[in-house]
Amino acid sequence: MDLVHHTEEILIFILAATAVIVATRWVSRRAGLPAAALLTIIGIVYALLPGPNVELDPEIILTFVIPPLLYNAALDSSLLDIRHNMRTVISLSVLLVLATAMLVGVGFELWVTGATLAAGVALGAAIAPPDPVAALAVGRRAGLPGNMITLIQGEGLLNDATALTILSVAVASVDGEGFSFPTAVGQFVLAAAGGVIAGVVVAYAVRLLKHLRDDPISANTISLVTPFAAYLLGERVHVSGVLAVVVAGLIIGHDAPRYSSGASRLQTSAVWRLIDFVLEGFVFLLIGQQLPTVVSRLHEYSTATIVTAVAVSVGVVLLLRPLWLLLTQLLPRRMHSRLGGDSTSDRREEKALTGTEVTALSWAGTRGVITLAAVFTLRDNVPDKNLLQFCAFVVVIVTLIGQGLTFGPLVRRLGLRANRADLARERNEARSAAVQAALDRLDEILQQKHDHVEERAIETVRKQLTVRLERYRRRLDLIEKAESDEVPVSPQYEAALAVRREVIEAQREELLRWRDSGMLTDEGLRVLERELDHEERLAERS
Structure with a gap:
């Protein structure tokens, strides 16, 4: 009976959470606010109410949630656009993450009583990578230019691998002789290179299955297991599994028009949109619910220590990003031809960001689930583990809610739109x-x-x-x-479109009449409705 009762409680929680996620999406679409920030606020409110909370399990998040989310984001990204903006993407996703981790580490060692460089670098690595979900959702709705969308996507895809690699090096140094920057860089290069190779191997293995991908069901099955295969391969050979997932997704997404049938692409895209929506919803609800757990562990620290640690963490995250963007845009752009291709033969040459673009990109640094999942993986032997987790939680809340809710108005105020x-x-x-x-x-x-x-x-x-x-x-x-x-808007075009919609609706009504009168089976109705659905979608996009 206990097992049955426990199962019923889990089911009730899942149903309630799903209802909240769907309702929040409805509110988000109408209010123009990011669903990620709203769900986090709801999670915090729920955490403050009496009753049980769900604690975030970092291993489950890193193994079963992050790979599919990153893979779907990679599928929707453009390998060519990221390549054309490689200079800025690498600057944000690798160099800025390294700088953030090191600066937080130095700040902790200098100003936080009893803190070590390794512990500070571990926190810095966790809070360095932005989670672009909230920024992209608002940015697309506000009509953000395509180059800005590409930069936010590219940074969000690659920075997780950088951060997790630095984190592992910092944690390992706790048991060793201390943190070494040259060692960290060397291990990062090896892990990143290995992750790229693992991702390429998985992508080309999927390409060999192109004959199976003509069947929508087989294509969906292959697509669903691919991110986990890439992540597992990367982790088994001790390289970046996260980067392996991203590289595999970028290559497969680039190849999809050539190696998949139209029916397979339509169904796979729909399945991934659903998975992305559900996973992100549950993740951001979970973020808010971690508040009691994190706060309850701070009793051993003085108020001054907590305030100083939070100030260093939030200050570095909020101030370093705009400063970094300003400085890197002032540097000569000679790296472009080597990193992004020959600009003379490509009309989409990477250009320097304008002042308004730098401002918007500076405010697109919302942190999310990867930050909490990373910092919650810290072992008990890491000094000031509880303080580090609290600082990471504050950074997530400040950026996700503060920047997330104000990003849309900022973009509109700056006049940035495609x-x-x-x-x-x-x-x-x-x-x-x-x-x-x-x-x-x-x-x-x-x-x-x-x-x-x-x-x-x-x-x-x-x-x-x-x-x-x-x-x-x-x-x-x-x-x-x-x-x-x-x-x-052409009146003739709109009138023709309205006529096509009326005609399609008339066909639907007639098919329903046939079904209801017994002249058409339900199976036949579904087949014919699907044809009309595709025709209607084509009409809307023309």
């Missing part, structure tokens, strides 16, 4: 080129005179493609004549 007209022009030009390629292929088929292909069928397809090409070209003409950076 040029929607340019984006629409790029996509419609690509659509036109794709349709033109299809028309050229029809000409080739007609010239080859395949016996099994009727000219009438070719002409039918040609008419459909020609109508689509004309629509795209009219759209491009409208965009070219527009004087603002907003996508112009």
Whole structure:
């Protein structure tokens, strides 16, 4: 009976948490606030109420939560865009993390009574990597330019590996002769290089399964196990499992259009969006619930020590980032040709950030689950473990709630937003080129005179493609004549779109009437509805 009762309690908690996550998303979408910050606040409020709390298990988070979240983020990122912005991405995700860890370590050794350099570096490594979830959610909603989205994504993907490697070196030095910066850098390089190799191995192993990936169910199964395979391989060979996950995700996401069927990509994308939504929701609720556990362990420290430690941690995190961005943007950009490719042959050359972009990027440093998961892995022999965990928790709360809730208003105040007209022009030009390629292929088929292909069928397809090409070209003409950076609205286009929606809705109603009258099975209804759903989605994106 006890087991049954315990199971029922877990189920009730999961259902209640799920309801809170869904409700918070609804509020977030309407209020324009980041769901991550709102969920953290809800978690804190719940933690202060009487009743049981769920404590964060760092091993479960690092093994079962971080890999799928990072992998999905990597799938949605652009390998080419990250490569073109490699100079800034490396600066933020590697060098800034190293600088943050070292500065926090030195600050602890100098100003926090009884603290050691190794313990301070361990804390610095934990609080150094930003979690871009909140910033990206708000930034996309506010229309942040694509280069800013790329930088936030690229930094968030690679900085976790840097931080966790430094953390492991710092923790290991507690049992040794102290922290050594050259040793830390050497071990980081080895772990990072090994992580990259492990990620490439997993990515190419998945590529060998390309025939299985034509089937949506098989493709989903392979996709779901890939991040865990990459992480496990990295950890087993004692390199960065986190970096292995990221590299595998970037390569597989880049290859997906070439090696996966359309049906597989649609289903896999939907599955990962659901997993990402649920995992992130539970994680941020858990962050807030750690408050009682962390605070209850501070009785052995004086108020002055706690205040000094928190001031060093929060101060370094908030002040070093904007200073670092300003200084690195002033440096010569000679590294670009070596790190990001030949700028003379690439129209997307990496450019220096403007003052407003530096300001926005400085405020996009929200910390999250990786910080708490990392600092909660500290062993009992680490000096001032409880104080380090409290400092990490305060940094997460200050950045996640403080920066998370104010990032959207800041972006809007700065006037930073993507040029929607340019984006629409790029996509419609690509659509036109794709349709033109299809028309050229029809000409080739007609010239080859395949016996099994009727000219009438070719002409039918040609008419459909020609109508689509004309629509795209009219759209491009409208965009070219527009004087603002907003996508112009054509009354004729909107009217045609409304007609297409009405027609699709009429077809749905008729299919339902057939099903209800027994002339169509439910299975048949689902197949035909799926066809209409794809048609409707295509209409909305055209």
